Amino acid sequence: MRLAPLALALVLFAGCAGTRPAAAPPASQAANGRGGAAKTGGPKPYAEVVTDEAVTDAGLFTVHRVGEKLLFEVPDSLMGRDLLSVVRIAQVPADLGGFIPAGAKRAEGVLRWERVGDRVLLRTQSYAAVADEALPIAQSVRVNNFEPVVAAFPVAAVAPDGAGVVVDVTDLYGKDTPALSGLTVAQRTRFKVRRLDEARSFVDGAKSFPENVNVRYTTTYDAAAPPSNAGTGTVSLQMFHSFVLLPREPMTARLADDRVGYFTVRQIDYGRDDQKAAEREYVRRWRLVPRDTAAYLRGELVEPVEPIVYTLDPATPERWRPYFCQGVEDWNRSFEVAGFQNAIRCEMPPAPGDSAAFDPEDVRYSIVRYVASETRNATGPSVSDPRSGEIIESDIIWYHNHIRSYRNRLMIETGAANPAARSLQIDEALIGETMRQVIAHEIGHALGLPHNMIASSAFPVDSLRSPTFTSEFGVAPTIMDYTRQNYVAQPGDGVTRFVRQIGPYDDYAINWAYRWYPDVATPDDETATLDALVAARAGDPVYRFSTGRGGYNPDAQTEDMGDDPVAASGYAVENLKRMVPNLVAWTSTPGEGYDDLAEIYGETLGMWRRYMGHVVTVVGGVRETPKASDQAGVVFEPVGRQEQERALAFLDANVFETPTWLLDPEILRRIRPTGAVDGLRRAQVAVLNGLLDPMRLGRLVEAEAVDGGRGGAAPYPLAAFMDDLRADVWAELDARRPAIDVYRRNLQRGYVERLVALLTEDGPDLPAGLRHLGVDVSQSDVRAAARGALRRVREGAEAGAGRTRDAATRDHLLDVAARVDAAFDAGGRGGAVGG
Known part of the structure; x- marks a missing residue:
């Protein structure tokens, strides 16, 4: 599945920084009319608009706060330039949605400032359809892809040097502008929103940096059914809008290949000679260029001109900071395969009182954010240039309660074979290692890698019981599979590493996308070289890629392990049978009740259903091996009858023959008065319905x-x-x-x-x-x-x-x-x- 790209770093502080008094226009400008008396209905003198009370911040373009007004002073040099526009939610009300934290992106696109006489337009710009401007068809592309005007502003004043204009953008943020809204149409319906209340909507602050301008604004809606604070009839959000300057010359794009997994940007290129509307798909990746190209081409490891740098959120608890940074910098092993040394770096947050050089609102910083939320998840969003796929900036989001997910799953999936996982207070080294690998997984997303659900099937199931094999390779050949803990290893196997890690597929994929080649003017110049890298690995299951979309491939499933779903699920069941009788002891805390027991028992039932689901997929399954048309063999191959019959026999023995071991009275009579029989019925019938x-x-x-x-x-x-x-x-x-x-x-x-x-x-x-x-x-x-x-x-x-x-x-x-x-x-x- 493709995951949607997420937003820039969430703003941690409000207000304006770097203030300076507004400058009065030179007398010469007043004389020539640029700063003097304005024509009726036209621009006013600069000093009447940007008054002495203005609080000004200079950067990409200058922003002024004059009382409640927000003014942008946009230089002529930015007219027609591509600006990446990112809209995020800076602060959210409670219960807006489990996966909508502070920092969640609401919109991403390209905007351009355009001056038309005494008006300035803010117009969207799409690169979904393109053609070389030198070709006649470019004219047709333009007229058949007319972009909407998001907003229009009268020129309030001309800049003192005559090379820019001042516009009042207060209403852009204070009124209900669809392109900048924090609520979707579906949410407006669900919360029964009547209108945006302009009296309670306003600009909080604005900042300008060398490469971006950020505006923070509060929007308040009248709502009959708000997600929280129902008695107020109100939904308020603090929003955050970023203008980010895109490079004048886009990075040379790299064409995507279905056999190597990357997030992509897509274009229809009408200027190509293909006898169809040619779709071009480019991978999303950071721009890495070696400092010493000669040494790089000799095969030496070389540092990039600009490394990828992540800074930890100051809210990150100190005990977890080393694990988070390790998760970021673990990717250096893969970048070394691509010829780069120290390509990615993690920096600790500045000490309190020592943050003058650091501002998370600055687009030049990518942040690993720590979110105080009950959501149990982590994400790896980024934003990219739609012209080339170049990743501009990224946030990694760790939700505080995600540690609970891994505490529970370590116990459920590995407790039988791993004594360190048999407690509600798991040893810091073990839980810290799991957090490290989650961060590494999310960094993988931010580097452009989607989930690769087929990778885990490259490892033989029995290899996952080997201490030497798992110590070297972990549980899958990539960190990007949903193969989290080793539920195959049995007591007595001697396995000591139960969690995932970066693997050989990751090295291969990073090398494929990030290796730098000289004398590449167009994406087509390097396709033969890139294709050769893929061809060299053809037939080796370690280097396969598949998102598992469609749910028909038993080799590409979420949360599975090994090359045999029946055998792997069989080992998993044996471990669950050992774990369930110990749950009361492992989850008991003196003086507390059985809430944790109930939660982990419920999740145990869910894991059992997932293991059974892995076997269900074998029935009617179709294996998929993406291939280019010059490779031999078919792409899709149905699973054979004998393998399907074996899967059905397993389900008969483990599902249809009642798994009464799941109904442990010592657990059930501590957590609920009734419901066990019906709960098992639902679990069994869910498997049956799947078949x-x-x-x-x-x-x-x-x-x-x-x-x-x-x-x-x-x-x-x-x-x-x-x-x-x-x-x-x-x-x-x-x-x-x-x-x-x-x-x-x-x-x-x-x-x-x-x-x-x-x-x-x-x-x-x-x-x-x-x-x-x-x-x-x-x-x-x-x-x-x-x-x-x-x-x-x-x-x-x-x-x-x-x-x-x-x-x-x-x-x-x-x-x-x-x-x-x-x-x-x-x-x-x-x-x-x-x-």
Whole structure:
């Protein structure tokens, strides 16, 4: 999946800095009219607009505060220049959203100042469609991509030197300007926003730096259902808007390759000779140029002209600062593969009272932010030049409560084999190491790398039980996979490293995107060289890339480990079985209740479901290996029948056969009065519903139709799968067992309910990019197979009800038969049962 790029560093302090008194216009300007009496309705004299009370800050362009007014003095040299515009939320109300912290980006784009007579326009500029200006088609690109005007301002005054203008931008920030709003349309609807209250909306402050100008402003809305403080009927946010000067000459872009994962910027280049509207996709990366190009080309490690530097948020607790900085600088190993030494650096925050040279509002600083929030997450946002993909600045966001996620997961996933994880107060070295690796993961995003969910399948499952292997390689060949802790290692294996780390794929990807090549004038000049780097690794699973989008590839799943989902999940279950009986002891704190026990037990159920989900994906699975058209072999290869049958057998043994070990009375009777049986039912039925997902069943149909007569592994026919699944869920009927227990009755009702749904639903409503994965149930064999399975269940239920002497079993089976009859009778869809 592509993650959306996030915003510049969050502002930590309000107000203006670097003030100076406003200068009066020279007398010569008054004489020639530039600073003198203005024409009626036109610009006024400079001194009447920028008065003596003005508080002024100079930088990229000059900002003036005159009472409540905010004035921009924009030089002519910036007219028509590309400015990156980033809108963020500086301060958020409580409960606005779990993933909307202070610093969250609301908009990113390019703006230009344009002067038209005595007006100044602020207009958007898009690079989604381009053409070389020397080509005739460039004219058509312009007129067919007319950009909107965000705002228009009368020229309030001309600059004293005549080379700029002053405009009053107060209303841009004090009124409801859609391009600068902090609330989305959906949020306005949810909070029942009536209007923006201009009386309670205002500019807080503005700062100007050499490469950027920042404005902080408060917006207040009348709302009938605000997210917090309901009695006020109000939503207030403090917003932050940045203008960032983009380079006059963009960095030379690097063309993306689907076989190497990078966030990208996309353009339609109408100036190319392709016999179509050619889409060009460029990787997002920082600009790194060697200081000594001759030494670099000789193969020596060379420092870059401008390294990537992150500064820690002053709010970061001191005990975690070394781990955070290690997570940043761990990436130097990968940059060394690309020929750069000390390419990325972490700096501690300035000491209190010693911050004159540091201001987090300055775009020249990238920040690792520490957010006081109950959200359990971390993110690695950045902003980039849409012309070239050059990353301009980045924030890493660590939410304080994310440490809770790793405390819990270390216990759940590694506690059986790792004594250091058997406590609510995990040793600082272990929890600090996990935080270090989270920061490294988020830095990877900020370097341009998306999640690589296929990487973990490169390691054999048994290798994850090896102390020597895991000490060297961790748990996956990349930090960018969601492979967090080693849940495969068993007690007695001797494994000591349980958490992820930067690996060989990361070295390869950084080398591919960041290696500097001489004499490159256009992206096409280096494509052959870059393609050779990929070709050299072709066939080695360590260097594969896939986001796992679509959910059909068993090799590319979130939170999985190793090359065999069945074996890995089997080891995971063995560890959970060891861990669950110890949860009471491991989570107990004298004098406190069982809240932590309840939380971690609930998360244990969630992890069990995830492990089972990894196996579900094998059924109807399709493996994907991205290839260029000059590489041999196919891209998509359905999983063979034997492997799918093994997966279904595992699910029968671990899900359909009731996992009563999860229902530990010592836990349940400490945390809840009831709900355990229904909770297990939901977990089991979720797995069953996953197996009976229409898209999965559609893939079984297609594999049999398309691949049944060609080489490779034999397909698993839909009819055979449905028979096998029915036999697993209804084993009591086939074995003529006298009674069916409550857990199995719940599972069987879930089975019937899911098949009944397949008689009416037409398949999921997928996003445009995934619609090719869907299936029209009403026009496929899926509905017929569901109807046939229900008929056979109905026949078996009626026969079983006549045999059993167990009242609960008989009532259950008669109820099942009635449910099937009702489904068939609804609208005459089914006709006579068994006909």
